[in-house]
Amino acid sequence: MNPMFIVAIPLVLVIVGMVLNSIGLSFDQPQGSTEQDPAKRAAIEGEAYRRFFDLQRSRAVKRQQRIGQYAWLLIIAIIGSSIWLYMYTVNKTALTSQIAALQTLAKEEGNETVLSVTLKDGSQVKYLIKSPPADTLDAATKESITKGKVSTWDMEQSGTILSVGESPLPLGVALKVSIDPIIKKD
8 A cells, every 4th residue: 555545544534524523513593583572572582592502502512522533533543544654664664674685697588687686584576687888877876886995894883795606796886776676475
């Protein structure tokens, strides 16, 4: 599921709540009395205003209860979507740091190279390595490749990988991943 749906769910709930909260608002007044006697008219209108006030108060209390229930639903949706988005981010981030093995393979047809990445969960990701002509590489891509050496301090902080291939890896290999791989469970 796309993470934007998880962000959109609480937003849609907020908008629906705003629309539902605005439905049924009325600014009515009770009808006036046609009584000619001012004392009787005041008593009738006072009773009408009292009934109207009681009706509006009971509606407001019911509305507050519904809004409270909806607010709890919204809070649960926001917390749930936040947890889901956090787990999604952690899984996507952790997936890239869970590499168990790297291997270069030859393609069956042609003489192109394939980089096979085996993750710790057993799934394999394969990338086709293409060598573009030297004149098509943009300056930003060339500048992003570091040509320096790794310091001793950096080496103390890093892990170790055992090379079990037929030939050692040459210096100067730089790969830029620009497409999503196909993940296959083996």
